[in-house]
Amino acid sequence: MSRRGLILGLLMVSVVFLVQCRRDPSPSNCDTCATYGTPYNLKVPSGFPQPNTPADNPMTEEGIKLGRFLFYEKALSDDQTISCASCHLQERAFTDATPTSVGTRGIFGRRKAMPLFNLAFHDNFFWDGRVLTLEEQSIHPILDTLEFDNDLNTVIQRLSANPIYPPMFAAAFGDDQITEKRIGKAIAQFERTMISANSKFDRVIRLQTGEQFTPLEQRGYELFTSDFDPNGGFGGDCFHCHGERETQYLFGSFGRDLQFVNNGLKAVYTDEGRAEVTNDPADVGKFKVPSVRNVEFSFPYMHDGSIPNLDSLIGFYNFGGHKHVNIDPNMKAAGIGRNWSEGQKQALAAFLRTLTDYEFLQDTAFSNPFEE
Ligand code: HEC
Ligand code: HEC
Numbered sequence: 147m148s149r150r151g152l153i154l155g156l157l158m159v160s161v162v163f164l165v166q167c168r169r170d171p172s173p174s175n176c177d178t179c180a181t182y183g184t185p186y187n188l189k190v191p192s193g194f195p196q197p198n199t200p201a202d203n204p205m206t207e208e209g210i211k212l213g214r215f216l217f218y219e220k221a222l223s224d225d226q227t228i229s230c231a232s233c234h235l236q237e238r239a240f241t242d243a244t245p246t247s248v249g250t251r252g253i254f255g256r257r258k259a260m261p262l263f264n265l266a267f268h269d270n271f272f273w274d275g276r277v278l279t280l281e282e283q284s285i286h287p288i289l290d291t292l293e294f295d296n297d298l299n300t301v302i303q304r305l306s307a308n309p310i311y312p313p314m315f316a317a318a319f320g321d322d323q324i325t326e327k328r329i330g331k332a333i334a335q336f337e338r339t340m341i342s343a344n345s346k347f348d349r350v351i352r353l354q355t356g357e358q359f360t361p362l363e364q365r366g367y368e369l370f371t372s373d374f375d376p377n378g379g380f381g382g383d384c385f386h387c388h389g390e391r392e393t394q395y396l397f398g399s400f401g402r403d404l405q406f407v408n409n410g411l412k413a414v415y416t417d418e419g420r421a422e423v424t425n426d427p428a429d430v431g432k433f434k435v436p437s438v439r440n441v442e443f444s445f446p447y448m449h450d451g452s453i454p455n456l457d458s459l460i461g462f463y464n465f466g467g468h469k470h471v472n473i474d475p476n477m478k479a480a481g482i483g484r485n486w487s488e489g490q491k492q493a494l495a496a497f498l499r500t501l502t503d504y505e506f507l508q509d510t511a512f513s514n515p516f517e518e
Contacts, residue, residue, distance in 0.1 A: 410467020
């Protein structure tokens with residue numbers, strides 16, 4: 147063989163070798179294959195904790211894109227009429243507009259859908275915290291009889307038969323195999339990008355951009371963050387549960403230390419919340435503390451959607467809560483009431499509205515990709 151032939155031969159062998167490597171066909175490790183896709187660098191806002199991204203699900207542009215399509219994909223539901231986004235509406239901070247969500251075939255659920263943002267910083271999911279990873283959480287609605295009421299074989303068959311999905315799975319995971327694990331991973335990747343950190347509150351308090359609260363908002367902030375109103379009577383005490391135990395900047399449960407709390411919503415709980423997971427009577431009526439970010443749009447509120455709007459929310463905390471045996475000591479006004487003036491209520495509402503993140507609510511990166 148001539149020298150040129152040898153070099154050419156070697157070149158061809160190495161090209162073939164490189165292509166082979168790139169298309170590593172071993173499916174056993176390709177679920178965890180980090181070599182595929184374009185790495186995505188999740189920007190963690192200053193003051194936020196580290197994200198919960200597991201080592202075997204690195205974020206990629208392609209994985210996030212696939213997750214976004216799956217989030218809006220109706221083929222996931224039994225009768226192909228609803229997607230995740232049917233109960234998690236972007237304009238409502240990805241919660242539902244109805245007290246308890248309607249599932250596939252019009253079945254009524256028993257709990258209010260939860261708002262979805264900053265999930266990358268939570269370490270438990272659902273009102274009772276029964277699931278510990280986003281990867282696992284994403285599969286639950288598919289099987290839940292009150293949600294998609296479907297089975298994974300059907301979902302996998304439908305996605306495989308749809309020409310858009312096999313190439314997207316290949317781009318995200320190295321080959322076009324559609325598996326339960328990969329569906330969960332892609333949706334989790336998309337959800338981790340849903341970060342809300344640009345409300346007026348963030349700009350004034352966390353980022354100190356020089357923007358100011360109005361006097362009414364400032365007064366509301368004072369009530370939110372005090373046990374007792376400096377002007378006399380009860381403060382809101384809100385920060386004890388919606389903030390303090392993570393960092394002073396991050397009102398809302400980031401799931402780290404703050405776990406499950408009974409805020410006296412009910413005198414008698416038909417939905418026992420955390421106790422359904424632990425079977426501990428001391429956990430009856432305890433629920434994951436929801437974030438108060440974007441609260442202006444995430445109504446109706448609470449695990450059962452029983453509080454219809456911001457006025458009635460403030461009405462509930464003014465009432466102080468029912469004296470349930472498990473009520474948290476931070477509900478200091480339980481059974482007494484806070485006896486707030488109209489001015490105090492308005493101030494608190496004005497402050498709560500500063501927690502709206504319009505950029506997040508309108509971000510086209512999270513909107514329906516089928517309507518693009
Ligand atoms: C039929 C309405 C409905 C559909 C469809 C639905 N969800 Fe939900 N979602 C809910 C309800 C209700 C809860 C609270 C359930 C509970 O606590 O038991 C919830 C809770 C969640 C949570 C927990 C949030 C937290 O802070 O703990 C996540 C994440 C979530 N859903 C994502 C999804 C994804 C992803 C899909 C699609 C695969 C989806 N949901 C489909 C109604 C729905
Ligand atoms: C003792 C802890 C505690 C205190 C104090 C507290 N909350 Fe809550 N809050 C909770 C819990 C727990 C829930 C969910 C309860 C449920 O669903 O049954 C909740 C729910 C909410 C919700 C509903 C969010 C949603 O997505 O459904 C809002 C809004 C809220 N609280 C605002 C406030 C405000 C404002 C204050 C102060 C006036 C306050 N909270 C004081 C624990 C507390």
